[in-house]
Amino acid sequence: MKEFLACIAAIIAALIFTAIFGAIIAVISTVIASWGLATYSVGGVLHTSGNIINIFLSFYVGYKVYKRITRVKVNQAEE
Amino acid sequence: MKKIKTLLISFSIILALSIGGAFYFNSLGEKLGPQVLDDCFWICNGLGDGCPSDELEYKACYEKNEEICVLCKVDKGQKALLAEAKQEKYYNYMYSLIWVSFTSGVIILISFISYLSIKYSFIRTIGAVSVLWTIAALTSNLVYSISTFFIFIAPVLFFWLFRFIRFGPIRMFKDG
Numbered sequence: 617m618k619e620f621l622a623c624i625a626a627i628i629a630a631l632i633f634t635a636i637f638g639a640i641i642a643v644i645s646t647v648i649a650s651w652g653l654a655t656y657s658v659g660g661v662l663h664t665s666g667n668i669i670n671i672f673l674s675f676y677v678g679y680k681v682y683k684r685i686t687r688v689k690v691n692q693a694e695e
Numbered sequence: 696m697k698k699i700k701t702l703l704i705s706f707s708i709i710l711a712l713s714i715g716g717a718f719y720f721n722s723l724g725e726k727l728g729p730q731v732l733d734d735c736f737w738i739c740n741g742l743g744d745g746c747p748s749d750e751l752e753y754k755a756c757y758e759k760n761e762e763i764c765v766l767c768k769v770d771k772g773q774k775a776l777l778a779e780a781k782q783e784k785y786y787n788y789m790y791s792l793i794w795v796s797f798t799s800g801v802i803i804l805i806s807f808i809s810y811l812s813i814k815y816s817f818i819r820t821i822g823a824v825s826v827l828w829t830i831a832a833l834t835s836n837l838v839y840s841i842s843t844f845f846i847f848i849a850p851v852l853f854f855w856l857f858r859f860i861r862f863g864p865i866r867m868f869k870d871g
Contacts, residue, residue, distance in 0.1 A: 633856065639846045640849060680860045
């Protein structure tokens with residue numbers, strides 16, 4: 617049950633992270649495109665690749681949150 | 696601690712001076728606005744051909760619109776250009792002072808947060824800043840969608856997420 621709750625917390629953390637990082641990536645890719653460093657289509661590619669990185673990062677953050685919660689529970693059990 | 700206090704006091708003085716200066720140059724620039732320029736032409740034309748030759752009439756004109764009526768004495772064709780150039784100069788000073796005041800404000804804010812962190816508690820100060828930041832983001836006109844809200848509160852959420860992952864749910868709210 618506790619692990620299930622940790623899993624839910626990890627999913628929520630990952631979703632929040634995805635939302636925030638996705639918004640930041642959207643801004644950064646638009647800014648880069650507007651500088652003229654990239655064409656509009658390349659700006660779209662930047663956005664897409666940023667979103668792919670975002671997915672991996674959100675999995676990582678979710679995993680770390682899950683691990684942290686379950687580790688605390690283990691530590692408490694040891695005490 | 697002394698350095699932070701010095702920063703706070705010195706940049707507060709700079710902030711006050713720059714805000715005052717910005718208002719001053721704004722008022723100077725407004726005096727040379729297009730409406731005032733039109734008024735001057737109207738006054739000058741009403742008083743005769745171009746600028747008033749009579750000393751009393753000129754004085755009345757001068758008192759009404761000091762800056763622009765000084766320019767009335769200059770060649771008629773040059774008046775508008777001179778007024779515009781002068782107005783632009785005043786507005787450039789104003790924009791520079793706005794940037795100075797903005798930078799001073801940011802430095803004051805950072806210094807004040809550092810001061811509170813050192814004197815009291817780092818985590819409690821950041822907690823208070825986080826709450827205020829979130830309230831500011833919710834009430835700000837700049838936040839018009841959920842995406843902009845996330846961008847605004849990103850530093851706060853990333854900070855607490857980092858604390859959670861690094862220190863855990865209990866130690867994340869403790870100093871040291």
